[in-house]
Amino acid sequence: MIQTKLIPRTAEAYEPPMLIKTLLAQSLRYEPQREIVYRDLFRINYVQFNQRVRQLANVLAEVGVKPGDTVAVLDWDSHRYLECFFGVTSVGAILHTVNIRLSPAQILYTMNHAEDKVVLIHEDFLPLLTAVKDQLTTVETYILLSDKVYTNTIDTQPGVEIPVGFSGEYEALLKAASPEYEFPDFDENTWATSFYTTGTTGNPKGVYFSHRQLFLHTMGLLTYLIGYEALPFKSRTDVYMPITPMFHVHAWGFPFLATLMSAKQVYPGKYEPEMLCKLIVTEGVTLSHCVPTILNMLVNSPAAQKFRDNLSRWSVLIGGSALTKGLAKAALDLGINISAGYGMSETAPILSVVYLNEEERALSLDDQIDFRVRAGRIAPFVEARLMNEDGQFVSHDGQSLGEIVVRTPWTTQGYYNDPERGADLWRGGWLHTGDVASITPDNWIMVADRTKDVIKTGGEWVSSLDMENVLSQVEGVAESAVIGLPDDRWGERPHALIVQKPGYNLTAEGIKNGLKAKVDQGELHKWYVPDRILFVSEIPKTSVGKIDKKRIRSEMKDQILS
Incomplete structure (x- = not known):
């Protein structure tokens, strides 16, 4: 770092x-009357929300929470969760x-590893707690979160049974607490949040972020989504x-942004197609x-067809896994404004979002699909680069492939109490995403695959994501997953x-036969025809809804090759 001259300080x-x-x-500054809604059960405005956040702060103090302590939340997406984000x-x-x-x-491992002191838990997860409670160290x-209290007015709450070892029920505790609380100043590098991400080996890894990082990530979202209008959000x-x-990377940071903007927010609780469409x-x-x-x-739900005439105002950002052309077209046919973004747990998560420039916006919707399914513009x-296996940077020419490595003001600094895996994440001073991609001269990221999911066949690298994209466009295919399995002749072959x-x-x-016809016509490479296609009722998913290719390879290998 160069020697500089710092400004004088008074x-x-x-x-x-x-x-x-x-x-x-x-x-509270501009639109405090706007609402925060929980399902069809509860709604408050921002004045009430701010009061409740301060009441929560007083409740936490009452049960012994001090700066530096860890408070765990197990809840569906709700206003209570949002209050915890801030309180x-x-x-x-x-x-x-x-x-x-x-x-x-x-869950037991993560709660002990994080050293949780107080736990806020929805009644739906009490059986889970029973299974691990005696092993929590x-x-x-505990504080109980119950939806039963919203079935009548707050003043006439129905009885809620408080389990042994609980300090009380959330709404009752808030109601008894003062709405006055002066939040203190402290160092912006103070640890703010933690969550755990599962990898291919070992225990879940503890990712953590500071106040400064989350503040700057929110400013990044504000700049890209609103300033550049990468997504319409006014x-x-x-x-x-x-x-x-909301447990997954702070719901991608959007609740912080929406609250900053005092935008109306709706929290759906447990995800149910009928309730989601109704809301x-x-x-x-x-x-x-x-x-x-x-x-x-x-x-593909009946609810979407029922409400299809009301979906044209809805914009949806897709992340976590690749958006296929088939799914994008199905959404656009329902009037949904669909586009993709890219990031990972360790990056808070936003690294790129689809941004269509003036020339691209002038294209027809069918012609826009090729852009909308990309990982987005940086x-x-x-700062995003491509790096090869020798640690050398790769050209951003839209063709050359390399691992995406990044630096941002908000990337995690490592993994909690796991210096070895943290050092591997940040080797060479760049955060390694594990994703293989190309980057165009005009800053489009086009993810080819996870490094561990690229199919190495016949001396070539074949993208499982590209193959899934092709299969998604076959009429009648609802979902697909492609993996590489060992092959004596070719090294690996796609299944x-x-x-x-x-x-x-x-x-x-x-x-x-349909794919082979496209190969004969020069539309596809010959490697894009799978060796084996297996029809299943559902495809294994991870805890955050991504296709679990590790599980497919380990648990279904014999079935696929039989």
Whole structure:
């Protein structure tokens, strides 16, 4: 680092730190009457929301939470979760967003590893808690989250049974707490949040972020989504609803942005197609984000057909896995404004989002699909490069492939209590994503595959994502997954799992013949015809809805090759 001259500082001058409480404060300035809605059960405005966040801060103090302590949350997407995003972090404590879809053993590991002190848990997950409670080593008390209290007015709450070891029920505790709380200043590098991401080997890894990192990630979203209008999101008219779990990278950071903007927010609780579609229509939702699995579920549900005339105002950002052309076209046919983005847990997560320039916006929707399914254009303040196996940078010519390596103001600095894997993540001073891609001269990222999922066959690299994209466009294919399996002659060969849509009677031979015809016409490379196609009722998914190719390879290898 070069030697520079720092600006002089006056002893009494105030330099405000970048803290999450500052994002919260903006929500009262311009549109405090806007609402935050939970399913069809509960709604508050931003004045009430701010009061509740402060009441939560007082509740946390009452149960013994101090700066630096870790508070865990196990809940569906809700206003309570949003209150924890701000209330827990703004008192200087650490918010652990527990992945409720992990196995009980993994949840136990993450809660002990994170050293959770207080746990807020929805009644739906009490059986899970029962399975691990006696093995939790640091938890001192629990707070119950119950939807039963919203079935009548808050003043006439029905009885809720409080389990032994619980401090009480959330709404009752808030009601008894003062709405006055002065959030303190502290160092902006203070640890704010933690969550755990599963890898191919070993225990889940603890990812962590500071107030400064989350503040700057929010500013990055603000710049790209609103400044550049990469997605239409205007605080005056737009309504936000996440369909990415709030435990998954803070719902991609959008709740922080929506609160900063005092935009209307809708939280759907447990994901149910009928409820999601109902909320989109009745609450006027205009912006959501989700993984392809959720969108596929919605697009193919009877509810989507029922509400199809009301979906034209809805924009959806797809991430977590590749958006296929087939799914994009199905969404566009319903009037949904669909586009893709790219990032990972360790990057908070946004690295790129589809941005169509003036020339690209002038294209027809059919011609735009090729752009909309890309990983996106590199986001502001993100430095992204391609690196080969020798650690050398690769040209951004739209053809050359390399691993995406990045630097941003908001990437995690490592993994909690795991210096070895943290050092591997940051080898050479760049965060290694594990994704193989090309980058065009005009900053489009086109992800080819995960490094571990690229199929190495006949001396060539074949992208499993490209193959899935081709299969998604076969009429009658609802979902597909492609993996490489060992082959004595070619090293690896591609094998496909396919879920077909109801009413179709596809055959492996029919699909292969269709692909071979495209090969003969020069539209596809010969390697893009799978050796074996297996029809399944569902494709294995990870806890956050991504296709679980590790599980497919390990558990279904014998079945595919039989």
